[in-house]
Amino acid sequence: MPAWVAILRGLGPRQITLRVGAPIIALVIALVITMILLRAAGVDPFNAMTSMIDYGTTSSSVVEILNRATGYYLSAIAVAIGFRMALFNIGVDGQYRMAAMLAAVLGGAVALPAPLGQILVIVAAMLVGGAWAAIAGLLKVTRGVSEVISTIMLNAIATGLIAYLLNPARLAEVRPGSNNVATPPIPESGQVPGFELAGGTVFGLIVLAVAVGIAFHVVINRTRFGYDLRISGLSLTAARASGVDSRRMIVTTMALSGVVAGLVGMPELLGASYQYSLNFPAGLGFTGIAIALLGRNNPFGIGLAALLFSFLDQSSDVLQLNDVPKEIVLVMQGTVVLTVVIVYELVRRFEIRLQQRAVAAELAAGHVIAGEKPAGGPE
Amino acid sequence: MPHDEGEPAVRLTSITKRFPGVVANRDVNITVRRGEVHALCGENGAGKSTLMKILYGMQRPDEGAIEVDGAEVTFHTPADAIARGIGMVHQHFMLADNLTVLENVVLGAEKLHGIGAAAGRKIKEIATQYGFDIEPNRLVEELGVGDRQRVEILKVLYRGARILILDEPTAVLVPQEVDELFGNLRDLKAEGLTVLFISHKLDEVLSIADRITVIRRGETVATVNAAEVTSRRLAELMVGSELPSPETRESTVTGDEQFSVSGLTVRSPEGRAIVDDVSFAIHLGEIVGIAGVEGNGQGELIEAIIGMRPVTAGTVRFAGADITQWSTRRRREAGIAYIPEDRQRHGLVLDRPLWENRMLGHQTRPPNARGPWIDRRGARADTTRIVKEYDVRTPGIDVLAAALSGGNQQKLIVGREMTGNPRLLIAAHPTRGIDVGAQAAIWEHLRKARADGLAVLLVSADLEELIGMSDTLHVILRGRLVATVDVTDVTPEELGSAMTGAEPADGATAGDTA
The missing domain is CATH 3.40.50.300 (P-loop containing nucleotide triphosphate hydrolases)
Structure with missing residues (x-):
């Protein structure tokens, strides 16, 4: 079968076209809906958009967008690991905050020479995140507790635990001259220097985020473990029949998701704040869910989605100057996620129908496999 | 009418x-x-x-x-x-x-x-x-x-x-x-x-x-x-009474016992015995059939044998080893091939392409894997081979399994399970719901494998298939093996009566007693 026929019949490159086309269609629909909303709010939508784009592309904004996207990206990868096995890890938020706080305490207490200190803090964060998430996995396989419920609960417990520990009487200290409470600062030898870009500083650990994305891709698509994980997500029954120990798989996947979640706070901790304080960014775990959905659990797609969300966050500041409530950006993000979910499902059904038609056509033609006619086959 | x-x-x-x-x-x-x-x-x-x-x-x-x-x-x-x-x-x-x-x-x-x-x-x-x-x-x-x-x-x-x-x-x-x-x-x-x-x-x-x-x-x-x-x-x-005349084929049954279960019992969570004290053996080159009306424990028996369902009592032996406590993966790696009853739930991942489905159940072994890595090229090449040898009608190995018809899905599964030198094949309803051509092809593959010395456990609701294929035929009723019939002279009526629990033979019919 020549390539162009394959494309017409919905095989090969056509799939890639759909894969790229689907999010673009979803984004366009979301954009149109947002513009209608802006219009309804009495704002000139085109004007608002132009000012957002103008502001979002200034050099200081770009640095800010990249830094924010780094945390988003790691968070979304953590969520995506669970998603690929049909596990809904809503607890990334609690996992990364627990990890960041305890790792910050460790980093502030132990001073080690250059690479060791950073590695220690990062590994500690991964372990804490993984352990916190593994609780949900263990509860699921031993007690049948839905991971959705347990991770939400663990978020609440993490919040309480952090509030308890982040206290001058325990792991934290009061900063003189302010009422902020923070862990002891990490010494300079334990910090990760950033890259200078357009007058700003990009987190050095953006490299780590990229590495995690590549590792995610390789593990999921190229290893036996990733294969087991993916088929478990698509059909738990088929996975079990093929020899996957589904209970162990659930705990491992949850823990792995938590390990990556533990990294979410690291770029900020080691690249900017050097301490875990009351001001440490929270809520990245929830944004990560939306970004993972938008990015289709694909490391490259998640990268683009993280940049988009980060851009929207950053450029929302300018909306207030134009008398537009910046919350419209939240509406926009929500609309994007909704349209994406709907469009993807429609595209998936369309794809299957195309393939079935292609298979039927092959059957009718009596082909056995692409490009081959069996000698003496029917017709 | x-x-x-x-x-x-x-x-x-x-x-x-x-x-x-x-x-x-x-x-x-x-x-x-x-x-x-x-x-x-x-x-x-x-x-x-x-x-x-x-x-x-x-x-x-x-x-x-x-x-x-x-x-x-x-x-x-x-x-x-x-x-x-x-x-x-x-x-x-x-x-x-x-x-x-x-x-x-x-x-x-x-x-x-x-x-x-x-x-x-x-x-x-x-x-x-x-x-x-x-x-x-x-x-x-x-x-x-x-x-x-x-x-x-x-x-x-x-x-x-x-x-x-x-x-x-x-x-x-x-x-x-x-x-x-x-x-x-x-x-x-x-x-x-x-x-x-x-x-x-x-x-x-x-x-x-x-x-x-x-x-x-x-x-x-x-x-x-x-x-x-x-x-x-x-x-x-x-x-159907117009059975194909029993195969005039020489027996390939050897004296080597490849697989056996003894006293196998599986209980439901409520404590009811679904599989009740079942014992039988399969020799190399032998096809052992299990006949029974759906829901009499044959599904659970198979799941226990493949390791997907915990065994309450009894032992499972394979190639001389006690495998009762082995995981499903270990059993499969040891050479137990499995054609599941429900191909869409247990045999395939419908949303993945054929070549990834070819790996299913074999994802730890060549040609699909090399160490911890997936061998994409090996898996794809072998999928192409299966597609050709087993006549799977598809435009290519990248189409999703969901796009194939039931018969072609089944041919892919049979091809997959026959690959990699299996030593025991568990075939549950291998020809259910597929067209006659595919059915004949699958039977032929089973016969060939048997001639090559494979031990086969065949569970089916198709009595012609059971009688035509099996060397030994057991009847299962309410979780128990209630009869072992001689396939050379059993009639489907006798088998049907044994399966449905009606009194066999001798004039008296169950219908009159109700």
Whole structure:
């Protein structure tokens, strides 16, 4: 079968076209809906958009967008690991905050020479995140507790635990001259220097985020473990029949998701704040869910989605100057996620129908496999 | 049909229904007289359910006509069928436990008599008319299985049905409840209602039905009067008496015992023995068949053997080792191949391409894996080989498994499981629901593997397949192996009787005793 026929019949490159086309269609629909909303709010939508784009592309904004996207990206990868096995890890938020706080305490207490200190803090964060998430996995396989419920609960417990520990009487200290409470600062030898870009500083650990994305891709698509994980997500029954120990798989996947979640706070901790304080960014775990959905659990797609969300966050500041409530950006993000979910499902059904038609056509033609006619086959 | 007095309640003429790669119903003709209990009888997978779904408007026939009360009708949805007075009671109850009987009955039919006192009166009226002893205000969760079934029937009657379809209604009932149900059905009949009763239990069919239509492989074999037929004759009609002459092939059975189970017992979470003290052995080059009516423990037996279901007692031995505690993966790596009963749930990942499905169950071994890594090139090349050798009809190995027809999906699974030097093959219904050509090909592969010294466990509902393929044939009934038959001179009638629990041979038929 020549390539162009394959494309017409919905095989090969056509799939890639759909894969790229689907999010673009979803984004366009979301954009149109947002513009209608802006219009309804009495704002000139085109004007608002132009000012957002103008502001979002200034050099200081770009640095800010990249830094924010780094945390988003790691968070979304953590969520995506669970998603690929049909596990809904809503607890990334609690996992990364627990990890960041305890790792910050460790980093502030132990001073080690250059690479060791950073590695220690990062590994500690991964372990804490993984352990916190593994609780949900263990509860699921031993007690049948839905991971959705347990991770939400663990978020609440993490919040309480952090509030308890982040206290001058325990792991934290009061900063003189302010009422902020923070862990002891990490010494300079334990910090990760950033890259200078357009007058700003990009987190050095953006490299780590990229590495995690590549590792995610390789593990999921190229290893036996990733294969087991993916088929478990698509059909738990088929996975079990093929020899996957589904209970162990659930705990491992949850823990792995938590390990990556533990990294979410690291770029900020080691690249900017050097301490875990009351001001440490929270809520990245929830944004990560939306970004993972938008990015289709694909490391490259998640990268683009993280940049988009980060851009929207950053450029929302300018909306207030134009008398537009910046919350419209939240509406926009929500609309994007909704349209994406709907469009993807429609595209998936369309794809299957195309393939079935292609298979039927092959059957009718009596082909056995692409490009081959069996000698003496029917017709 | 020879009988033709008055207008029949339902007449199905030349109904044909095709699914990709398989014909579910072929030229089916059935006439159901008004006021009779008409049984539809046949093996699992014979096409009974499809036919009833067509009559109930859940599926549309590709060819043929449906007549209700003499008028030709076309049903697009079950609502159309209900409007013509056809109601269906499904095998699995569709009731809300936390609602009352009344609320369950009016749910979705609020327009008829409201949801209040008027509806309650109507329900009482129906219950009295047909002799149902049901209190409308009781919660469904307080009711037993028999009462729940009556609620289901009540739901259908409330919507004005004059023709009732009951899909395997006795499957969930204990014997006393079956008697009660039959009492209700006789009352319904006395009130002039028509009942279509689907079952494969011969004694029950003979006891309740006026006439019986037998379906086999999607075709109507015969319609007989219940009074004039024995259960042996019925079994013969169901499984077909024109068997292919037993294979004149030399036995390849060796003396080497490859696999055995002894005293194997599997209990349900409630403690009921689903597989009960089962023992048998398979030698190299031997095909051991397990015959039984669906739901008698064969599925659980296989799951226990492959390691997916915990064993309560007994041992499983394979190639000289006790593998009772082994994981599924270890068993598969040791050379146990598995063709699962439900290919879509256990055999394939429908949303993945063929080459990834080729790895399923073999993902730890060459050519699919190299150390911890997936060997994409190896897996893809071997998938192409399987597609060619096993004649899987597909435009390529990158199409999703969901896009293939059932027969081609099965050929892929068979090819996959035959690869990698298996030492034991567990084949559950390997040719169910696939077209005749694919069926013959799969049989041929099984024979070849057997000749090469493979040990095979074959579970099937197709008696021809079992008799034609097996060297040794066990019959399973309620989780126990109740008989071992000699495949060289067993008749399908004898086998059918043993499977359905009817007394074998010797004139006395189960139907007379009911």
